[in-house]
Amino acid sequence: MLDRFIADYSEKGYQFAFRLCGNAEEARELVQETFVRVMSKWDQYDPAQSLEGYFISILRNLYYDGLRRFDRRNLCSLDAPPEADGAALSDRLADGEEALLDRLERREAEEQVQTALKGLAAEQRAILELSDVQGLSYDQIAAVLDCPVGTVRSRLSRARRALREKLLTSSEVVNR
Amino acid sequence: MTCDYPEIEDCLEAYADAELAPAERRGLEEHARGCPECRRRLALALALKAAVRRAPAPAMPPELAASLHARAQRLSRPPIWRVWLAGLRARRPAAYGLAAGFAAAAALLVVRLAQPETVTLPLDVLLAAHGDCVRAMPLAPEAAILSQLPGRWEGPR
Numbered sequence: 001m002l003d004r005f006i007a008d009y010s011e012k013g014y015q016f017a018f019r020l021c022g023n024a025e026e027a028r029e030l031v032q033e034t035f036v037r038v039m040s041k042w043d044q045y046d047p048a049q050s051l052e053g054y055f056i057s058i059l060r061n062l063y064y065d066g067l068r069r070f071d072r073r074n075l076c077s078l079d080a081p082p083e084a085d086g087a088a089l090s091d092r093l094a095d096g097e098e099a100l101l102d103r104l105e106r107r108e109a110e111e112q113v114q115t116a117l118k119g120l121a122a123e124q125r126a127i128l129e130l131s132d133v134q135g136l137s138y139d140q141i142a143a144v145l146d147c148p149v150g151t152v153r154s155r156l157s158r159a160r161r162a163l164r165e166k167l168l169t170s171s172e173v174v175n176r
Numbered sequence: 177m178t179c180d181y182p183e184i185e186d187c188l189e190a191y192a193d194a195e196l197a198p199a200e201r202r203g204l205e206e207h208a209r210g211c212p213e214c215r216r217r218l219a220l221a222l223a224l225k226a227a228v229r230r231a232p233a234p235a236m237p238p239e240l241a242a243s244l245h246a247r248a249q250r251l252s253r254p255p256i257w258r259v260w261l262a263g264l265r266a267r268r269p270a271a272y273g274l275a276a277g278f279a280a281a282a283a284l285l286v287v288r289l290a291q292p293e294t295v296t297l298p299l300d301v302l303l304a305a306h307g308d309c310v311r312a313m314p315l316a317p318e319a320a321i322l323s324q325l326p327g328r329w330e331g332p333r
Contacts, residue, residue, distance in 0.1 A: 002248035010244055014236035028240050035244050039251050097220055104223035113227045131193060132228040138195055157189055160224065167224075 002039065009055050010035075012134060016056060019129045020063050020122050030066075034059040049143060053136075057144045060126060096168045109167065116166035124159035131156055179214050181207050188214070192221040 013034060017027035037058050038045075045054055103109040117125055130136045130144060141152045181187065187204050190196045196204065208215045 002251070003245060006241065006244045006248060010241055011236050014240065015233040018233050024234060024237070028237065031236075031240060032243065032247070036247065036251075039248065097216065101216065101220045101223055104220070104227050107227075107230075109227065110230065114231050117228065117231055128228050132225050133231075133233070138193070153186065153189070156193075157185065160189065160221070163228070164220075164224065 005038075005051070006035065009052060012052070013055060013059055016126070016129055016134070017059060017063070019117075019125045019133075020060070022118065022122075030059060030063055033062055037062065050140070053140060053144045056130070057146065060144065063122070097164075100164075100167055112167060112170055113163075116163055116170065119166055120159065120162055123155075124162055127152070127155050127159050128163070179211055181211070181214060184214060184217075188217050188221050191218060192225050 010031065014027055014031050017030040017034075018024065021027045021030060034055065038055055045051070100109070103112075117128070120128075127141065127145070130141045136144070138149045138152045141156075142149045145152065181204075187196065187200065191201060191204055204214075204218075208218055
């Protein structure tokens with residue numbers, strides 16, 4: 001049963017861990033620690049919850065426990081208000097959206113997207129991973145992150161706005 | 177954004193995430209047909225979502241999978257003493273029975289030794305023994321008793 005569990009979830013778990021940590025070494029350690037934790041606390045698993053969600057939530061909590069112990073710089077409050085410069089910036093960025101859309105649709109911005117993703121805060125990368133890569137619904141993400149659905153929607157919105165702004169800002173620099 | 181469609185930002189993202197109810201979905205599509213700004217923003221939301229999905233994440237290293245399987249095997253392995261007992265039972269049932277008997281006897285012995293020894297005597301026996309002691313032990317003056325002690329105690333003068 002454990003072998004089946006590893007076969008089913010280790011690949012997704014590793015990719016999620018990689019997006020959180022940003023490097024292979026930490027992702028590997030995080031996945032190993034998560035598996036040990038899941039296997040040792042098997043009796044605490046509630047079958048009503050999806051096993052994938054249970055696994056991902058333990059992985060995410062271990063990641064943030066580690067961050068809290070060693071480095072608070074990467075934590076950001078996703079519920080904090082946007083920066084004050086928002087209005088002037090969004091006016092400029094609106095002009096670049098047409099060009100960005102064109103590049104995205106022609107798949108000419110793949111590298112730019114990857115760079116912009118790396119520049120996001122870990123929690124923003126994590127929620128985009130859950131929604132856009134793993135295809136979880138708002139309800140499923142809420143279960144993984146242990147927060148209301150409304151919070152999921154607002155965090156996703158902020159993460160996407162941050163990603164869009166990074167892409168548009170980098171396009172601005174390139175096009176000057 | 178200048179469009180006055182209610183909660184348009186939330187609707188655009190929810191549409192891209194397939195989280196809108198069918199009626200809401202139809203309503204937004206109808207609106208987007210006549211609103212170039214919303215049509216562009218909707219296309220951008222969908223294109224961005226697809227681009228994030230395409231962003232590569234490295235495959236899991238094969239040695240990590242192997243390490244996890246090895247760890248799972250160690251965690252599911254029974255304790256060595258249980259393995260030995262199972263083997264003994266299979267190979268030599270009589271020896272297993274004897275070993276089990278000895279183990280039970282040893283456990284019982286340990287329990288008995290750990291318990292303090294208590295003796296219960298009937299009351300009349302206790303009282304009779306007390307009376308015997310009293311009759312056998314004379315009431316001696318303190319000095320007479322103490323003078324029998326070893327050492328150089330000289331008693332009160």
